[in-house]
Amino acid sequence: ALIKFEYSNGVVSRVSAPAGVSTTVLNIYRGILNILQLNVKKTQNVYELQESGVHGVCKTQYVIREDAKAERIHLTKSKDLNHCQERIVKDIGLDFLEKCHDCEARGKALEGTASYNYIMKPTPSGSLIMEAVATEVIQFSPFNILNGAAQMQSRQNLTFVNMENTPVEPARNDYVQHGSLQYEYGREVLQTPIHLLKVTNAEEQIVNTMNHLVASNVDRVHEDAPLKFVELIQLLRV
Structure with missing residues (x-):
């Protein structure tokens, strides 16, 4: 047009x-x-x-x-x-x-x-x-x-x-x-950017994802950190 x-x-x-x-x-x-x-x-x-x-x-x-x-x-x-x-x-x-x-x-x-x-x-x-x-x-x-x-x-x-x-x-x-x-x-x-994620227990998955982000990014940022962060955002929206 x-x-x-x-x-x-x-x-x-x-x-x-x-x-x-x-x-x-x-x-x-x-x-x-x-x-x-x-x-x-x-x-x-x-x-x-x-x-x-x-x-x-x-x-x-x-x-x-x-x-x-x-x-x-x-x-x-x-x-x-x-x-x-x-x-x-x-x-x-x-x-x-x-x-x-x-x-x-x-x-x-x-x-x-x-x-x-x-x-x-x-x-x-x-x-x-x-x-x-x-x-x-x-x-x-x-x-x-x-x-x-x-x-x-x-x-x-x-x-x-x-x-x-x-x-x-x-x-x-x-x-x-x-x-x-x-x-x-x-x-x-x-729906900006989303990661296809199977949600079974949102609260438990949120805790596990946050623990993973903390444990894996102490000395240096792990390569999967951006993906895990997007997963965390999606879980918090459930």
Whole structure:
């Protein structure tokens, strides 16, 4: 399905899609459009601001360098996902957890950063993005111990191929306004990640799994620790 959005001075807004498009699919579109979000200041080469994107409104640093000989503009954007005025986040299954202030003082359990590198070509009508590379790293360390963190890295590459003047046939669908680039939680029940587990006695299995995690991860983290941790989460939900 085709979507619509407004793009003015490097800012993406007014994202809309046909009524039948699910929230999950729309979020994928937002992730693609997010790389186009640029707040370029013509009077400054290095600056910092709170920028809106799929993660929310987060601290973002810009560094701009112009190569006059090659007629190119090199722009680097770094986004600190730990410092956001408005962060899109949803906590699930934390009803019985107690907040540990000492743990927070030692370090955050969830940390993230995103970097974007652009090569742009100046034109009479504005700058044309020739190439864009985005890299995002999320680290989760629930126990704040050595070698006890899980890391996720995602990359996105966008390369200019050519420009076509062929008009796009207007869509006949009724479009629904979905606002900005910010991620939207859908109503779908997504059972994230689950391990097929036979439950016979939940309480006994919880105790055994916790004992296994404690006994097997004293000197160093055992290779089956992530799987056992997922099992523990699933058992606690029974």
